[in-house]
Amino acid sequence: MKVAFACDHAGFALKEAVIAHLKEMGHEVVDFGCYTPERVDYPAQGEKAARAVASGECALGVLICGTGIGISLAANRVHGIRAAVCSESYSAELTRRHNDANMIAFGARVVGEGTACAILDAFFGAKFEGGRHAQRVAMLDEIRP
Ligand code: RB5
Numbered sequence: 082m083k084v085a086f087a088c089d090h091a092g093f094a095l096k097e098a099v100i101a102h103l104k105e106m107g108h109e110v111v112d113f114g115c116y117t118p119e120r121v122d123y124p125a126q127g128e129k130a131a132r133a134v135a136s137g138e139c140a141l142g143v144l145i146c147g148t149g150i151g152i153s154l155a156a157n158r159v160h161g162i163r164a165a166v167c168s169e170s171y172s173a174e175l176t177r178r179h180n181d182a183n184m185i186a187f188g189a190r191v192v193g194e195g196t197a198c199a200i201l202d203a204f205f206g207a208k209f210e211g212g213r214h215a216q217r218v219a220m221l222d223e224i225r226p
Contacts, residue, residue, distance in 0.1 A: 082205070085139035087113040087130035088189075089123040089152060092145030095189040095197060099143065102198045106205060111139055127155030127164075134183050135161045143201065144186040153186035161222060168192050170203035177207035181218045 084103055088096045093115055100110050113129040115121045123146045133139045142164075146152040149166040156164040164184035165176040168191050176182035185204045187197055209218075 082107075082141065083109045083111060083139045085111050085113060085130040085133040085142035085184075086144075087126040087142070087152065088115060088145040089126050089147070090115060090118050090120045091147035092152070092189045093118045095145055095194060098194045099145070099197050099201065102201060103143070103205075106201070108205070123151040124155040127152040128159060131156035131159035131162045131164070131184065135159050140183075141205070142184040144184055145189050145197075146186075147190045148188035149186040149191065150188070153184070156184050156186070163218070163221060167200055167204070169196070170199045173200040174203040174207045177204055178210050179214045181209040181214070 134142045144152040153164040165182040166186045167173040
C-alpha cells in the first residue's frame with residue numbers, strides 16, 4: 082500500500098523509526114517531510130499529506146507532531162480526510178473498522194517508538210467494516226463549511 086507521511090519538527094525524530102517499520106510491513110512510503118529538525122508549521126505539513134490521500138495518490142496516511150493534534154486538525158480541513166489522533170492501538174484499530182479513518186495521527190511527545198509501531202500495526206491491520214458504519218461515514222462527507 083502507498084502511504085503518505087508527514088510530520089513537523091516535533092515528530093521528526095520518531096518519523097525515521099516509524100517509516101522503517103512501515104517499510105518492513107511492506108508498504109511504500111511517500112514522505113512529505115519535514116526532512117530536518119528545523120522548525121516547520123504543522124498546518125502546511127498536514128495539508129501536504131492529506132491532499133495526497135484525498136486525491137488517491139496514497140491510500141492512507143500517517144501524521145506526527147508533538148501531540149498529533151495540530152497536524153490532524155490541518156489534515157481534517159481537506160475534504161474527504163478522516164484523520165484520527167490515537168495514542169493506543171485499540172482506538173487505532175477501531176477508527177479503521179468503524180470510521181474508515183484514512184489518516185492516523187499521534188504525538189511524538191505522547192507515545193514512544195514501541196507504542197507508535199503498535200498503533201501502526203493495529204491501524205494497517207484493520208479493515209473498514211462498512212454496513213451501518215458506511216452511512217455515518219458518508220454523513221461526515223456531507224458536512225460542508
Ligand atoms: C510544536 O511545538 C507543537 O506545537 C506541534 O508539534 C503540535 O504538538 C501541535 O499540535
